[in-house]
Amino acid sequence: MESKLLAFLGARGQASLAASPAQLACVLAAMGIFYLVSKAVYRVYFGPLSHIPGPKLNALTMIPSARHLLAGTIAENTLQLHRTYGHVVKISPNEVSFTSAETAFPDIYGFRTGPRKGRPNMDKDPAWYTKPSNSVPSILQANDADHGRGRRVLANAFSDKAVMAQEPLVQNYADQLISGMKRAAAAADGGVVNTVEWFEWTTFDIIADLTFGEPFGCLQTASTHKYVHLLLESAKSLRYYYVLAVFPWLKYLGNLVIDHDLVAKRREFQGWVASQVQKRIEQGETVRPDFMTLLLANNKGTEASTLSRGEINSNAALMLNAGTETTATLLNGAVWHILRSPIVYRRLQNELRAKFARYEDITLSGVNSAPYLCAVISETLRVFPAAAAGFGRVVPRGGEFISRTFVPKGTVVSVSQYAAYRSEENFTNPEAFAPERWLVLLGDPAYAGDKRAAHQPFNYGPRSCLGRNLAYAEARLILAKVFWTFDMEFEDDSDARTWLERCKVMRFWVKPRLAVRLTVHEGAP
Template identity: 35%
Template sequence: MRLMFSIVTSSCSSVCSCSSHIWSTHQSTVSTSIPLSKYPGPRLWAITHFPDAYHRATGRQAHLVADMHHKYGPVVRTAPNELSFCEEGAWLDIYGKPVSRSTQLPKDQQQILPPPSGVWNMSQQPSDEEHQRMRRFFAHGFSEKALRDQEPIMNKYFNLFIRRLHENCAKAVDINKWYDLLSFDVMSDLAFGESFGGLENSKLHPWTKSMQAMLRAIPVLGITQKYYPLDRILLLIAKPFLRESELKFYNFVERQVMKRLKLQTPRPDFLVYAQESLNTPESLTFQEICENAGLLMVGGAESTPSALAGVTYLLLCNPTCLAILTSCLRTTFQSVDEINSVTVNIDYLLAVLNEALRLYPPVPSIFSRVTPPEGCFIAGRYVPGNTSVSVSQRGINRSASNFVRPNEFAPQRWTGDAEFRDDQLKVVQPFSVGPRNCIGRNLAFFEMKLVLAKLLYSFDLELCEESRGWMDGQKILFFNVRPPLMIKLKPYVKA
């Protein structure tokens, strides 16, 4: 689907125009299958796209690829022209711009349907120059200064979140839903200039639900690209659904952006710089602003609640870590109001978040890039041209070669504990690396630190029996598909 990050189900070899992509898929499979044969992997996956495509559609592919790495080693062939890597050097070689190359590897564009408006957002944009041009306009909204200016807007929602939990804590709550409500309220305010009002109404905005459903359909629809001539038929069937959801999404975004740009009072949100430069020769067009506002909304509102839900669950399963962090917060602060972006910088809190991002990366899907026609070196290995390459986050983050007790939640590995001194912390890159890494990294940490600190300061938390095993076997359809996370909250009363 076009509206988000580049979609990751692709196996096509090249960045190709839509009219010709069917043939390029076909040909690339043939042209690269022999040179890739030296890379290990299950035989069936190497000779046909079917297992990869099928498991992407069922949300199991990322789990299975991680298992393959444990079985076969640091490089695995996951489709006729796809390789997955599990080595630190692969991050920069695939997603960055190493000194050995003058350009970035292009995103595998196969799954990106041309937008109805004909305008790409920055994440989909195939041209690096155009990507940089767009990103520059929005980077201002994510600077240190912007974050400081946005703090009062965000604090309003963080405090409302805590108040609403106080009002609802007589019974068990689905904290996953409350994190969603919070993130969508914050992001809609910063991207569109007005909140969805989810926390007030305890309800997700109807647009949010259709957006989530759409995101989850993406990998399923991606299968259409794998089978010639079936891809044409499948795409024909899927297209009306796709286009209808897309149009609903964009009509809504356009209305919101139009309203926001009409506001005369300056506000420190994501659109302020784009608004200021409107009607100047170098400005973004209205359509470009809309495409990117939609992207920021989706990118910000789906990933941060996933991280928060993950860290909450992991803490609840590890009572000692929960007790250390809670006591640290309650001794550092006299009241919840003392927690702000300056005071919240507590090493153990950061360690807890990093460890949760390692075990439960919020964007775990494998965002592939394509090697140039002449091939290139990745982590010291030659990879033939037109190969789709990616890093398996689940594989690299849980590899016994990188971590002591890799599947255990151990925040102390981030604070210099001697037992974990050989851990390869640099392999954990939940925000990716390089010029197309996450623009919202600082904002995400800002939100995660403040929300978690305020929650743990305000309540004693307990996991409900029905949510034990919440993380096990979750589907990955671009993002983690999160079921309800039921917890009990007991307000903390300072002695």
């Protein structure tokens, strides 16, 4: 097309020179419009992703996707797109989402074995997985070789053995939570507490103690520590980095579109983490089975099998980000769904109070063998997954077949967990909160057809979440102690009814106040 235009201009060269500036401007404008229209038509109807359904506007520009990302509605929007267009949908010009999770998880994230043997892993989308502000990748952003090295160093800190050894520390903070909620309920008008705050304080204190050897002190002061607030605020900036990667010119608009104050807070938080790591390393190895003790013990040998100080700093920040707000989201999501389901509430409380005669009997091994509690947690992770927006990967050279759909190289692909878990193709009655679907022996036969392999809340394959054992341990222990100790109800049913609608996805879930009235169970100490 460009050669024909040049030939045309050459043939009419004298006429163009003789034309007035206004006429020349009209010609150039027409050519520009023709070029843009041609490009749009090609992208929608003839481009490499033209065979994948989706809104035509989404095929033309990133603007609709970026708008939902900034507004916190990306998960709900993706869900609606899948309900309209099916299990595979184009959500932006170069991004494709899947809900056929039973096959898409292994195709996108799985080990390269069997039919995928010899094919390269799909790299993470660099626009989505922003490097830490110190520019040193954690295992979240690292390439395959560095990820494998980092994972080997960190794995011991998150093993089943390590989690069982860490139980006294987790028990201590779970007990602080229960004591604090009792005091707050006694002091508050009508015994009302905001569980969003209390669960955040608990998970942040646990991870800070495991990482740095000391907590934030949130539970002791019943307040949000400065750096917890800074972390929560700075994490919101990640979606701005993604938008800036797509529209770099937005940086010149100041705070009109991008909140640069949040970007600065992210840098400040990373600097604080580095100082905390330095202080903890100066203490050396200890007998405490915390993250840093196990990391330092395992971080010995050649350069090819150790982490640099910058990598330790980046991974420490990752632990605080990934191991706190996600677990707090799970806990709050569980409380909301349980209290919205009277049958689930009574069955869970009956199981816990029958299994544990005394509060002191609630142990990690005990809650691990409480089947209905475990089913409640699995169901919460289905209806309210912490990673609601999915994990973007870039299709390598040669393209890939994902769920039997060919996707060309360079395309960003993901399983949208929030949408996949609410798909009737994967789960029967997907909008219902039904823990019984996870009970293998005593479950409702109505859910026998559920595709359980489609449920991967901690991701799948070689990049799956290292902290899943600890997350399950915290969630089971804390929920068991809370529902054993308290009888609970919403302060305001009408306000609680819209709580889930008011949650927003800012890379993680930003949750409004969840007001719960507590009454101490008569058998509680």
